[in-house]
Every structure is written in structure tokens, then in C-alpha cells.
Amino acid sequence: MFRRGTFVREQCTPVSDDQLQPNGIDLTVSDVFEQMDAGHVGRDGKEIGDRRSRTPQSLTENEAPTYYLEPGGYIVRYGETVTIPDGHVGFVYPRSTLMRNSCMLNTAVWDAGYEGKGEGLLQVHHDIELEQGARIAQLVLARANHEETYDGTYQGENVDTK
Numbered sequence: 001m002f003r004r005g006t007f008v009r010e011q012c013t014p015v016s017d018d019q020l021q022p023n024g025i026d027l028t029v030s031d032v033f034e035q036m037d038a039g040h041v042g043r044d045g046k047e048i049g050d051r052r053s054r055t056p057q058s059l060t061e062n063e064a065p066t067y068y069l070e071p072g073g074y075i076v077r078y079g080e081t082v083t084i085p086d087g088h089v090g091f092v093y094p095r096s097t098l099m100r101n102s103c104m105l106n107t108a109v110w111d112a113g114y115e116g117k118g119e120g121l122l123q124v125h126h127d128i129e130l131e132q133g134a135r136i137a138q139l140v141l142a143r144a145n146h147e148e149t150y151d152g153t154y155q156g157e158n159v160d161t162k
């Protein structure tokens with residue numbers, strides 16, 4: 001069973017009232033990266049290929065820093081530190097407005113015990129403008145049985161940033 005938004009809120013920081021949804025919490029875009037080099041997924045090890053940070057732009061004096069993205073695949077980093085509590089599993093879905101604008105977020109499983117500012121794959125099928133800090137995704141939590149908790153290489157990632 002999926003938990004209510006107010007429960008999910010307790011597992012995320014920082015969050016404001018406008019991020020609270022009935023069934024989850026909206027996550028914001030903090031950083032956008034373009035992958036430059038090949039990564040490696042081996043039978044034992046793994047490696048993330050080199051990336052280049054996209055710089056948000058303000059085209060007018062009053063405009064908030066905005067990512068102007070052309071079609072392609074991007075890695076986005078969310079602005080909230082998320083903790084997946086024991087007895088739960090997390091899933092992230094795109095905000096529907098993103099999808100209705102021909103963009104999609106692909107995400108993997110968020111394990112019990114994970115803590116960090118996670119990342120997702122943003123597919124851009126038509127030019128889009130994303131303000132840095134805008135809500136682009138929604139985290140939901142479901143109750144789940146598990147033996148152990150997450151203790152992998154991404155544990156604690158990006159928690160000291162911003």
C-alpha cells in the first residue's frame with residue numbers, strides 16, 4: 001500500500017507546502033548533467049561516465065535561472081535529501097506537466113535505507129525550459145518487506161550539496 005503524502009514529507013528535506021501531494025512529495029530539479037563518456041556496467045564493478053554540468057541561464061534580468069534543454073537524454077539531480085525508511089520502497093514518477101510537454105523521467109528502485117539526493121534520467125523529446133528549483137517529479141513510498149537495507153556506493157550521495 002502506498003503511504004500518504006504527509007508521511008512521505010517526513011522523509012524529505014527541505015520541503016515546502018507546495019510540494020505536498022495527496023500521495024507523495026514533489027521533487028525539484030537542482031542540477032542537470034550531460035553524459036560525455038561511456039560508463040561501464042560489469043559483472044562485478046560499475047563506473048559512471050564523465051559528465052558535463054549544464055548551466056542555468058537568465059535571459060532577462062528578472063528571469064529565474066532556467067535550463068534550456070534541447071531534445072536528448074540528461075541526468076537530473078533532485079534538490080531534496082530523501083530517506084527511504086525501513087519497511088518501505090520508493091518510486092519516482094514524472095510530474096504530469098513534464099510528460100504532457102513531451103518529456104519523461106525514467107527512474108529505478110529507491111531502496112529501504114537509502115539516503116541522499118538522488119538522480120533520474122530526463123528524456124527530452126521537445127525543447128523545454130526548466131527553472132532551477134521547479135517541481136518536476138513525485139516521490140511515492142510503498143510498504144515493502146526486505147532482508148537488509150541499502151548500503152551501496154550511492155549511500156549518502158550529494159547530501160552536502162546546497
Ligand SMILES: O=c1ccn([C@H]2C[C@H](O)[C@@H](COP(=O)(O)OP(=O)(O)OP(=O)(O)O)O2)c(=O)[nH]1
Pocket residue numbers: 046092106107108109110111112114117118119120150151152153154
Ligand atoms: O531512479 C533512481 C533510483 C534509485 N536511486 C537511488 C536510490 C537507490 O537506493 C540507489 C541505488 O540504486 P540501485 O540499487 O538501483 O543502484 P545500483 O546501480 O544497483 O548500485 P549499488 O550497486 O550501489 O546497489 O540510488 C536514484 O537516485 N534514482
